[in-house]
Amino acid sequence: MLTRILSGDMPRSRALSLVLLVIFLCLAFAPFLFPGTRSLETAARISVFIALAASYDLMLGYAGIVSFAHTMFFGMGAYGVALACENMERGFLPVVVGTLAGALLAAAVALVIGLFSLRVRAIFFAMITLAVASAVAVLVSQLSAITGGEDGLSFSIPRELTPAFRFAEGKLLGASLNGKLLNYYLVFGGSLVIFLGLLRVVNSPFGRVLQAIRENDFRAEAIGYRVVAFRTLATCLSAACAALAGSLFAIWLRYVGPGTAMGFEIMIDVLLMVVIGGMGTLYGAAIGATLLVLAQTYLQEVMAGAAETTAGLPLLPDLLNPDRWLLWLGLLFIASIYFFPSGVVGRLRQARRPAGRT
Amino acid sequence: MTELAPEHRPTFSRASLADRLSPHAPVLLLLALAALGWLAIDQQSSWLTLTVSGLAMGMMIFTMAAGMTLVFGLMDVINFGHGAFVSVGAFVGVTALMLMPGMTAEASIWLNGFAVLLAVACAMLATGVMGYAFERVIVRPVYGAHLKQILVTMGGLIVVEQLIYVLWGPVEIFIERPAAFQGAITFAGAALEKYRLVAVALGLVVFLALRLTLKRTRIGLIVRAGVENGEMVQALGYRIERVFIGVFVAGSALAGLGGVMWGLYEQVITAHMGQETMILVFIVIIIGGLGSVEGCFIAALMVGLLQNYVAFLAPKAALISNIGLMAAILMWRPQGMTPVVKAK
Amino acid sequence: MTDPVLETKGLTIRFGGHVAVDHVSCAFGAGELTAIVGPNGAGKTTYFNLISGQLPATEGQVLLEGRDVTRASASTRTHLGLGRAFQLTNLFPSLTVRENVRLVAQSKARKGFDMFSMASRHPELIEAADHALERVRLTRLADQTVSALSHGDQRKLEVALLIALQPRVYMFDEPTAGMSMDEAPVVLDLIAELKAEGGHAILLVEHKMDVIRTLADRIIVLHNGALAADGEPAEVMASAVVQEAYLGKEIADV
Amino acid sequence: AGAASAEIRIAHVYGKTGPLEAYAKQSHTGLMMGLEYATGGTMEIDGEKIVVIEKDTQLKPDQGKALLAEAYGDDDVALAVGPVSSGVALAMLPVAEEYEKILIVEPAVADSITGENWNRFIFRTGRNSSQDAISNAVALGKEGVKIATLAQDYAFGRDGVAAFKEALAGTPAELVHEEYVPTDTTDFTAAAERIFNAMKDLDGSKKLFVIWAGGGNPMSKVNAMDPSRFGIEIATGGNILAAMPAYKEFPGMEGATYYYYEIPKNPINDWLVEQHEARFGSPPDFFTAGGMAAGLAVVEAIKKAGGTDTEDLIAAMEGMEWQTPKGLMKFRAEDHQALQSMYHFKIKVDPEVEWAIPELVRELTIEDMDIPIRN
Amino acid sequence: MSEPLLRLEGVFTDIEQYHILQGVDVAVPAGEVTMLLGRNGAGKTTTLRTIMGLWRARQGRILLDGRDIAALPTPVIARAGVALVPENMGVFSDLSVEENMVLAAVSGPLDRARLDWIFSVFPPLKTFWKLPAGNLSGGQKQMLSVARAVCEERKLYLIDEPSKGLAPAIVGTLVKALKDLKAAGATILLVEQNFSMARALGDHVAVMDDGRIVWTGAMATLAADPALQEKLMGLSMEGGHG
Ligand SMILES: Nc1ncnc2c1ncn2[C@@H]1O[C@H](COP(=O)(O)OP(=O)(O)OP(=O)(O)O)[C@@H](O)[C@H]1O
Ligand SMILES: Nc1ncnc2c1ncn2[C@@H]1O[C@H](COP(=O)(O)OP(=O)(O)OP(=O)(O)O)[C@@H](O)[C@H]1O
Numbered sequence A: 001m002l003t004r005i006l007s008g009d010m011p012r013s014r015a016l017s018l019v020l021l022v023i024f025l026c027l028a029f030a031p032f033l034f035p036g037t038r039s040l041e042t043a044a045r046i047s048v049f050i051a052l053a054a055s056y057d058l059m060l061g062y063a064g065i066v067s068f069a070h071t072m073f074f075g076m077g078a079y080g081v082a083l084a085c086e087n088m089e090r091g092f093l094p095v096v097v098g099t100l101a102g103a104l105l106a107a108a109v110a111l112v113i114g115l116f117s118l119r120v121r122a123i124f125f126a127m128i129t130l131a132v133a134s135a136v137a138v139l140v141s142q143l144s145a146i147t148g149g150e151d152g153l154s155f156s157i158p159r160e161l162t163p164a165f166r167f168a169e170g171k172l173l174g175a176s177l178n179g180k181l182l183n184y185y186l187v188f189g190g191s192l193v194i195f196l197g198l199l200r201v202v203n204s205p206f207g208r209v210l211q212a213i214r215e216n217d218f219r220a221e222a223i224g225y226r227v228v229a230f231r232t233l234a235t236c237l238s239a240a241c242a243a244l245a246g247s248l249f250a251i252w253l254r255y256v257g258p259g260t261a262m263g264f265e266i267m268i269d270v271l272l273m274v275v276i277g278g279m280g281t282l283y284g285a286a287i288g289a290t291l292l293v294l295a296q297t298y299l300q301e302v303m304a305g306a307a308e309t310t311a312g313l314p315l316l317p318d319l320l321n322p323d324r325w326l327l328w329l330g331l332l333f334i335a336s337i338y339f340f341p342s343g344v345v346g347r348l349r350q351a352r353r354p355a356g357r358t
Numbered sequence B: 001m002t003e004l005a006p007e008h009r010p011t012f013s014r015a016s017l018a019d020r021l022s023p024h025a026p027v028l029l030l031l032a033l034a035a036l037g038w039l040a041i042d043q044q045s046s047w048l049t050l051t052v053s054g055l056a057m058g059m060m061i062f063t064m065a066a067g068m069t070l071v072f073g074l075m076d077v078i079n080f081g082h083g084a085f086v087s088v089g090a091f092v093g094v095t096a097l098m099l100m101p102g103m104t105a106e107a108s109i110w111l112n113g114f115a116v117l118l119a120v121a122c123a124m125l126a127t128g129v130m131g132y133a134f135e136r137v138i139v140r141p142v143y144g145a146h147l148k149q150i151l152v153t154m155g156g157l158i159v160v161e162q163l164i165y166v167l168w169g170p171v172e173i174f175i176e177r178p179a180a181f182q183g184a185i186t187f188a189g190a191a192l193e194k195y196r197l198v199a200v201a202l203g204l205v206v207f208l209a210l211r212l213t214l215k216r217t218r219i220g221l222i223v224r225a226g227v228e229n230g231e232m233v234q235a236l237g238y239r240i241e242r243v244f245i246g247v248f249v250a251g252s253a254l255a256g257l258g259g260v261m262w263g264l265y266e267q268v269i270t271a272h273m274g275q276e277t278m279i280l281v282f283i284v285i286i287i288g289g290l291g292s293v294e295g296c297f298i299a300a301l302m303v304g305l306l307q308n309y310v311a312f313l314a315p316k317a318a319l320i321s322n323i324g325l326m327a328a329i330l331m332w333r334p335q336g337m338t339p340v341v342k343a344k
Numbered sequence C: 001m002t003d004p005v006l007e008t009k010g011l012t013i014r015f016g017g018h019v020a021v022d023h024v025s026c027a028f029g030a031g032e033l034t035a036i037v038g039p040n041g042a043g044k045t046t047y048f049n050l051i052s053g054q055l056p057a058t059e060g061q062v063l064l065e066g067r068d069v070t071r072a073s074a075s076t077r078t079h080l081g082l083g084r085a086f087q088l089t090n091l092f093p094s095l096t097v098r099e100n101v102r103l104v105a106q107s108k109a110r111k112g113f114d115m116f117s118m119a120s121r122h123p124e125l126i127e128a129a130d131h132a133l134e135r136v137r138l139t140r141l142a143d144q145t146v147s148a149l150s151h152g153d154q155r156k157l158e159v160a161l162l163i164a165l166q167p168r169v170y171m172f173d174e175p176t177a178g179m180s181m182d183e184a185p186v187v188l189d190l191i192a193e194l195k196a197e198g199g200h201a202i203l204l205v206e207h208k209m210d211v212i213r214t215l216a217d218r219i220i221v222l223h224n225g226a227l228a229a230d231g232e233p234a235e236v237m238a239s240a241v242v243q244e245a246y247l248g249k250e251i252a253d254v
Numbered sequence D: 001a002g003a004a005s006a007e008i009r010i011a012h013v014y015g016k017t018g019p020l021e022a023y024a025k026q027s028h029t030g031l032m033m034g035l036e037y038a039t040g041g042t043m044e045i046d047g048e049k050i051v052v053i054e055k056d057t058q059l060k061p062d063q064g065k066a067l068l069a070e071a072y073g074d075d076d077v078a079l080a081v082g083p084v085s086s087g088v089a090l091a092m093l094p095v096a097e098e099y100e101k102i103l104i105v106e107p108a109v110a111d112s113i114t115g116e117n118w119n120r121f122i123f124r125t126g127r128n129s130s131q132d133a134i135s136n137a138v139a140l141g142k143e144g145v146k147i148a149t150l151a152q153d154y155a156f157g158r159d160g161v162a163a164f165k166e167a168l169a170g171t172p173a174e175l176v177h178e179e180y181v182p183t184d185t186t187d188f189t190a191a192a193e194r195i196f197n198a199m200k201d202l203d204g205s206k207k208l209f210v211i212w213a214g215g216g217n218p219m220s221k222v223n224a225m226d227p228s229r230f231g232i233e234i235a236t237g238g239n240i241l242a243a244m245p246a247y248k249e250f251p252g253m254e255g256a257t258y259y260y261y262e263i264p265k266n267p268i269n270d271w272l273v274e275q276h277e278a279r280f281g282s283p284p285d286f287f288t289a290g291g292m293a294a295g296l297a298v299v300e301a302i303k304k305a306g307g308t309d310t311e312d313l314i315a316a317m318e319g320m321e322w323q324t325p326k327g328l329m330k331f332r333a334e335d336h337q338a339l340q341s342m343y344h345f346k347i348k349v350d351p352e353v354e355w356a357i358p359e360l361v362r363e364l365t366i367e368d369m370d371i372p373i374r375n
Numbered sequence E: 001m002s003e004p005l006l007r008l009e010g011v012f013t014d015i016e017q018y019h020i021l022q023g024v025d026v027a028v029p030a031g032e033v034t035m036l037l038g039r040n041g042a043g044k045t046t047t048l049r050t051i052m053g054l055w056r057a058r059q060g061r062i063l064l065d066g067r068d069i070a071a072l073p074t075p076v077i078a079r080a081g082v083a084l085v086p087e088n089m090g091v092f093s094d095l096s097v098e099e100n101m102v103l104a105a106v107s108g109p110l111d112r113a114r115l116d117w118i119f120s121v122f123p124p125l126k127t128f129w130k131l132p133a134g135n136l137s138g139g140q141k142q143m144l145s146v147a148r149a150v151c152e153e154r155k156l157y158l159i160d161e162p163s164k165g166l167a168p169a170i171v172g173t174l175v176k177a178l179k180d181l182k183a184a185g186a187t188i189l190l191v192e193q194n195f196s197m198a199r200a201l202g203d204h205v206a207v208m209d210d211g212r213i214v215w216t217g218a219m220a221t222l223a224a225d226p227a228l229q230e231k232l233m234g235l236s237m238e239g240g241h242g
């Protein structure tokens, strides 16, 4: 049964299974385990980014395609929902419409980019997507009439999903039973479905072909696989999933903006997540996403403490100044690439099967 | 012993015109672009101004991109940290300049020029050393693994930028150019900024220097060969990693130079100024073709010109002009104009 | 004779000025093993590349079972029944031996775009793969990663991929190059078996004369890209062009 | 809760890290000094300690939302101050409404904050872009002046020009050309050429008014192509001290600024300058003044409302007048925008001083400018 | 017999977790051709790579002119006068034939005379001098690979299956070329599957199996004794050729 759900891709390591289980349980019961706005915020963010990172890993880890346009697709989903909610009257319909529209648009754009540039090899694709993404970002800020430009859009979602809506009186284990709770479980559930879906894809015959292409596209073509078709399809698929994740994110935040949904920082974050977690295994994406979001949210507190203790020493306090948290995240991440070359997952399951290296 | 060999006379037919022209196509394209601009823009003076400043801009982009093509094309290392080197170069150089107000205050080509050269030297030294550290600590373990390179150098970028904040503080620094390089000389009704002329000169020097070293020495060959098959290069007797370090350091130093030039052009420097120029740099490198200094050079000039022409004729279109150019070129030559190494 | 499985008409390719394959017209029938010989650089591999679609022809046609596939992509040709092994070993290095072959079987079964089932739930593919490995005696290495195989074993795997593909036309480009005398037979016997099965055309590029003598029904000689000779092994071997251009003096009496 | 009631919690939600870090630091210093001054150094309002909780939006709107929600929801603060960037501010507005608590916007400038996106829990001590534009229009708009504008091609730039144009209509000057360039432009040759071509044949005094946010430094680049050839002068609004050295190229240039530490003459500013010099060895700047104004407003409001109940605070703050480093400010009831003086300046270059000095020409008081109400 | 140019003493080499070489002892006398034979996977290539320092010997000594080079970095070994023709030919496909050769001539510009000799042995190299090596035919790549190794004087040549993919006539010339080389006083360690070629060239033979040397002796001895050949390498189909 479990095998079927996980598409036969078992963690194959007690430690890994444990970590994954912990993450899953914490997310599943976040509202009750850690009451409070901040922690729920974090949990939702983690869910969404797990889905996003997973969709990126399909491209990066399995198809070996480096794309910098992924957050663009993420953004399309987000803006899809935002614009729908902005321009249709409040209710669940706009949410659905926006989500679908976003996913379709993303897939379509991916198709175009793919057909146009997947003939050329990895690096080129990377830079082309980089350029396209930046162009789109500019476009978004240009069309401020529609997209709200740099400032983005704050929009209203169905009342059932806002704190204002209480479906039961009182609290359950410190969590007030309101729309926000529902909203969270929508996000969590959605992300879970996306993740499992992707897990199935990468373990399907299709997924295997992608790995083969990553290994040696020339030969893959020679044994009868239409490389461009496969690459493009993979790109579309992961674009669509990214868009879905984006929609969830927008629903949760009730806000979209260039920085939030399309920013290059997010692109970097996703890269970090996938690599830190371990490329070519979706579990890696999950772990990476969790780690990174936690770091982003709580690193500053830790440092503030550290700065206190080192006060007086030369330079150190400056380095430990909470405002310098990025510095440490950067170091952390560089280090992680060396100490877990195959990501956390690779570390946890010490090279059981010789999985594809890039 | 020749009689032993089978006579081997492959049949040759005359190569078509296209085949013989194609090597020169990029240059022709550049000229064509300039000519087009001349036709489209009615005021002669405007055209002159735009062209000269476009070329200058191209030269500056080139100096920033050169280091990257070198490293990227030759060593097949995508150094996203390059931007950070540009920033550091700018900060060091500018700081150096500020330390010699005596030489920059009054307008004397020699004094000012010398001051700038000093600043450049400092910057290149600093970025060079940094490059050394970068190669050792950051890039070394990830040769051949593009993804990790992208990531790890990206990490490097973040760290270096943050360090700049730590050392120079978060405030952007505004600076004045040395007196001699301020203002413009008017010529045929066109105002040609003095500084841009300097930029043109510097850019040319860099270009020629690079060309010479790559043509005259084996370094280019060693590195290119080393990327494909490092073991074999060593088996031939070359200390591949030393050469790699050398190239990387050179590339970083060039970034430093670019940084100073860019900083003096912008007259304001920020920690992320380098990173902001990167997209442009990438576009230039792609258009030029990986690893090709010539390609990069021509591409940079093209971008510079096109940007100015379009911005003058149809400002709205300026946004996408570069990307458009890139798309067009890639349709025509998917590997870029004059690729030295194939995109892997 | 029955109409040919594979035919090339005036097949030509130029690289810049250099004509690497020069108007080669030739037909290959079912159950026939044709050896293609010629000096290095004669155009043998390039001829293969044109047939299997790795290179676009400048002129001429490739007909597969009477159907013009000159413009078709390599993958399409593979599905239409062209099977090719490469001269320089060309595999999926960090996948296991079995996975390499399984991928071929999967392609044969046209399961490539199936993304909703689990790969592990297609036993027939795995069986097919193991069968192919069996035939080249690689079963014991099935779970090794390819990069760990010695050169000879990699050559065998190369052949195994072809077997798993079950094509109408087998194209071998120096299958035994660099194989020791006790390993080569494994591959050669296999080729003999395939020939015996009949039904498909076999093209074989080989430099080892004894191999050709034992296997070939017919020899064609490429020289400077052009078709220099075509016919019974014995007579072709005897022909002048082959003697001085290709065989040269025998080593033994140097 | 006992402890909580004995103290007044205030959240400062702003982009400590990120490109605007410099502004952020100023803003926070200002806020703290404002509170200090208003409470006579006790940091207490009738016996209740003021506790300021800092939260870093990293200039990310979503973070801003989350953190503000956290401040209101979990840390239950009385009210919040911030943020630096308009984008973040706009994202935060609905949160204030949702939690029905006050957000004092400082120093984000977008008009829409007190315009279409406004809600009754939003107050702004900072200036809005209209105030900038209008003050400049008033400063420049003389008889026979021909003006061209150069601005970035996105909402901020276009709104700025629109407001400027609107205000200019009320003056004898005329707007002859609008030039927009992409936000991240670094080469202004083309734009300049277009402007020159548009203006060179006109007569009378010609000014090129630059509305710019962020890097790129258009003024000195355009200046380098010496517009004086065509009798064109460059004009622009004031800027933070770090940017003022660049103004040295433009002695005599006129415009309007939000703050320069030598300009306002009042006890609060004197204290601020003196203390700031003493503590940080540098004069206060734009956002120090702004932050302080906010700090003063907070204390004033709480005192006036006699507590931290939101509705009382709103009642107290609507129409509230209070003293700041920039002199008198007034929250107008309609859109809760703080009306305040701006300063018409003329650039003086003094080799001793490392930046160019904007000398006061005339103070543009609240009465001199009528700022449209846009909500 | 005089002290050999190269001597391996109990060399063990691991690749990842596999123990590939398990105590290889072999002596390569100066100025003569030593053949290294053995079935696929015996460890021939690994032996050559270990000498070149491309794999590291876990234990044992590798003496070149009596100096232990086991621990030296590959470039140093190369500069000490060792040239390698690798199994996979290792041509630089992005570089032109010319550039490949220029790189190979470590100690300066290409020597004309020697180049002409090379062209006479491998004419196609002259024809395609400017062509990217990647576009060469399989055999032409093999030629280039050999040419690179012999483009300058070397003490010791390590050559891995040079005849692989070469047309008989070229094999003929190759044999002749190697003989010239030997005549010029070079020492050669040659891995070869083509027995007739081996016989034509070799003075000494070392047969490997499972990472060990299982037989060493004079070529004459082995050539004269089919039964021994059968036993060592199963040269079953090595019937009459020519
Ligand atoms: N990179 C590697 N990783 C693991 N095992 C390896 C690797 N390279 C070679 N081997 C193993 O080492 C053994 C010897 O390989 P080697 O290539 O030296 O044999 P060989 O004698 O050269 O064979 P051939 O005649 O086929 O070239 C083989 O069993 C092979 O599987
Ligand atoms: N892409 C290419 N560009 C230019 N020339 C090429 C290209 N590919 C092959 N050639 C040339 O075409 C000729 C034929 O090459 P091919 O590989 O077909 O020879 P071959 O008959 O297979 O020789 P071998 O027996 O050595 O494999 C060679 O001279 C080669 O240099």
Ligand SMILES: [Mg+2]
Pocket: C044, C045, C046, C087, C173, E137, E138, E139
């Ligand atoms: Mg061939």
Ligand SMILES: [Mg+2]
Pocket: C151, E044, E045, E046, E087, E160
């Ligand atoms: Mg071998």
